[in-house]
Amino acid sequence: MTELKLEFELEKPELPIEIDRLIVSFFKAAIQNYSEELFEKLYTKEKSVLKKFTWSNYFPGAQFTSEKILLREKKFFINFSTIDLEELIHFYNAFSLIQGTNFHMTHNSMKLVSIRTQEMRDIKDTEIIVKMQSSLIVRRHDVSKNTDIYYSCEDPEFADIAKDNLRIFLQKLDIPMDISDFSITPIKTKKVVTKVFGRWVDGSIGIFKLTGSVELLNLLYAAGFGTRRSEGHGKWEIVY
Structure with missing residues (x-):
């Protein structure tokens, strides 16, 4: 299994406290830019679609306030993985197409600057x-x-x-x-x-x-x- 390591640069060293909304919006924009068909499959408004993927973020030196996440540097990271290899390839391609493009948010913007693949450990114990x-x-x-x-x-x-x-x-x-x-x-x-x-x-x-x-x-x-x-x-x- 493989996971994706994404690195983002920010215009300002801060993020909104509702980071889930921001990252999901970024995923949606990347997928829609890559494939309308895949976008409708994953994010159709007609029904709730159970996703096969997950992600986590890493904020270097983060301090949390009621409204913002204040960072030590103008960068943050996301780890992305899925049980579906074909889906992983689609997301990799979608992220590649949007790499280097500014993604705007209120009073700030972020830009995907690096995409790396990393093999995940093979679990052999129960x-x-x-x-x-x-x-x-x-x-x-x-x-x-x-x-x-x-x-x-x-x-x-x-x-x-x-x-x-x-x-x-x-x-x-x-x-x-x-x-x-x-x-x-x-x-x-x-x-x-x-x-x-x-x-x-x-x-x-x-x-x-x-x-x-x-x-x-x-x-x-x-x-x-x-x-x-x-x-x-x-x-x-x-x-x-």
């Missing part, structure tokens, strides 16, 4: 220790009321709801995989409250133990875990 690169969002969705309840690592239902989120993810993507032996255990974790498209929700960061089949863990490594993955949540790295 138990691993991982660190979240972006907050893990776990939720229970009530279809009849169209409401969500979010859970953090501090909640007793956390592990069960997380496993149910995984079941739904595999079911919607029609991936037949046994998850009976899957578990997630907080090791050194912390509850966070994070803004997701304008709404404050409970999430979790830190170190977790994951157990499951090698095939499943490799899939989650590329796809991310939990919900809101395509909006910059649930991406993790292997500690050991």
Whole structure:
């Protein structure tokens, strides 16, 4: 499996606090510029499309205020991965076409200046220790009321709801995989409250133990875990 390493330069060393909106808008612009067909497939307004990708960001020397992310340098980084190799190639091509182009935001602009590919580790164990690169969002969705309840690592239902989120993810993507032996255990974790498209929700960061089949863990490594993955949540790295 391969992930993409994106480097961006900024006009000013700051970003809006709702970074998820900004990066999703950038992804949409890149894909639409590359292929209207792929754009409609991924971002159609007719229905919600479950994405196969995830991403995380890295802000050197960041300080967070209520409205902005203040940076030490005029640059930031994004790690992008997906379980679909064809989709990865499409995103690589889309990013390449928009590389060097200013993407405007309020009182600022950003520019993709570098795209690198990096091989991801091949997981060979059924138990691993991982660190979240972006907050893990776990939720229970009530279809009849169209409401969500979010859970953090501090909640007793956390592990069960997380496993149910995984079941739904595999079911919607029609991936037949046994998850009976899957578990997630907080090791050194912390509850966070994070803004997701304008709404404050409970999430979790830190170190977790994951157990499951090698095939499943490799899939989650590329796809991310939990919900809101395509909006910059649930991406993790292997500690050991």
